[in-house]
Amino acid sequence: MKIRPCNDNVLIFRVEEEQKTAGGIIIPDTAKKKSQEGKVIAVGSGKIGADGKRVPLDVKAGDRVLFSKYAGTEIKIDGVEHVFMKESDILAIFE
Numbered sequence: 075m076k077i078r079p080c081n082d083n084v085l086i087f088r089v090e091e092e093q094k095t096a097g098g099i100i101i102p103d104t105a106k107k108k109s110q111e112g113k114v115i116a117v118g119s120g121k122i123g124a125d126g127k128r129v130p131l132d133v134k135a136g137d138r139v140l141f142s143k144y145a146g147t148e149i150k151i152d153g154v155e156h157v158f159m160k161e162s163d164i165l166a167i168f169e
Contacts (some may be wrong), residue, residue, distance in 0.1 A: 075099040076152060082161045084133060085142065086112035087154070111168075112157065113138055121161075131161050138168040 089111045114137045120130045135140060138157050146159030 079116055079118040081118045083118045084114055084159055084161055085087045085116040086157045087115050088112045088157055111140055111145055139164050
């Protein structure tokens, strides 16, 4: 299924964290935290500024990003979990 976010919304695929600690201990599913890192799948066309013109987003599809812990809305697309969020919830872009 194809999906295109509206305005300044971004669709992100959450990247899973490591299953083991540095010492080799395997972390059980119940103790795992949700990752705050993800890959941008799709972006909207941007928000409309005060002058009435559309302001493009800083992120683009394929960027690897860091986002706020409680940001966005979790959804499932074709059985795979994704997160919809505003561009302002993205903290950094990995380069």
